[in-house]
Amino acid sequence: MTSNLDPAIAARLKRGADGLVPAIAQQYDTGEVLMLGWMDDEALHRTLTTGRCTYWSRSRQEYWVKGDTSGHVQHVKSVALDCDADTVLVKVDQVGAACHTGDRTCFDADVLDLGK
Structure with a gap:
């Protein structure tokens, strides 16, 4: 698929073999990590x-x-690439649940034991 992504941004992206980069959605004002999704050039555009x-x-x-x-x-507040340009951080204002299960974040339900 052809993308309208700015060629300067596209040239910087380091995509996986499938052409995708992970995109972390974070609540802009609290820093809460909401979810991880995947973007290709067109989704980022x-x-x-x-x-x-x-x-x-x-x-x-x-x-x-x-x-x-x-x-x-x-609602997007800002978008940034990490230092290797292989991950996107999207700071958003999340309305309602971010997780498809209805939880506020995708990381609420399965906190792992640290074994201390």
Whole structure:
């Protein structure tokens, strides 16, 4: 698929073999890590230009805009690449649950024991 992503940004991205980069969604004001999704160049372009997080669904093989079905929208506040340009951090204002299970974050339900 052809993407409209700025060529300067596209040239910097280090994608996996599947053409995707992990995208971490973080609540902009609390620092709460909400979820991890996947983006290709076009999903990143749409996220940057629409103000709504767009991800690539690996299972459905299609784009999805967070909240279009659930109403649990992510309003984009900022987007950054990590130092290796292989991960995207999207700071958002999350409306409702970020997790498809209905939890506030995808990391609430299964906290692992540190074995201390």
